[in-house]
Amino acid sequence: MSKTVIHSDNAPAAIGTYSQAIKAGNTVYMSGQIPLDPKTMELVEGFEAQTVQVFENLKAVAEAAGGSLKDIVKLNIFLTDLGNFATVNEVMSRYFQQPYPARAAIGIAALPKSAQVEMDAVLVLE
Numbered sequence: 001m002s003k004t005v006i007h008s009d010n011a012p013a014a015i016g017t018y019s020q021a022i023k024a025g026n027t028v029y030m031s032g033q034i035p036l037d038p039k040t041m042e043l044v045e046g047f048e049a050q051t052v053q054v055f056e057n058l059k060a061v062a063e064a065a066g067g068s069l070k071d072i073v074k075l076n077i078f079l080t081d082l083g084n085f086a087t088v089n090e091v092m093s094r095y096f097q098q099p100y101p102a103r104a105a106i107g108i109a110a111l112p113k114s115a116q117v118e119m120d121a122v123l124v125l126e
Helices: 045-065 081-093
Strands: 005-006 021-024 027-033 072-079 102-107 115-125
Touching: 027 045, 045 081, 045 115, 072 081, 081 102
Parallel strands: 072 102
Antiparallel strands: 005 021, 021 027, 027 115, 072 115
């Protein structure tokens, strides 16, 4: 099976040895997105703003793959403070309608660039 690299200028450039996403067949594996503004490559301030930026970054990569957030079947959320979980749910409700993707929320000690939230996803395109 061939692999296709997915790239969007509307999402932050990779800051390491990875692609923004890889498409294999009709499945797209999206790398983790942290709340970097793709224009400045700087972290946005505040937890809610960081969560919004992560969803915007995921949206940009999904669109570059020929899909949208509605095509996400699995979403992984990494939080440095699980006390922010209610905010994640509220922001997520702005981006997703039922049926919601399968999801995991994981508390971790630290993220790159001192981000408070990171998400990765799997999309299935029709």
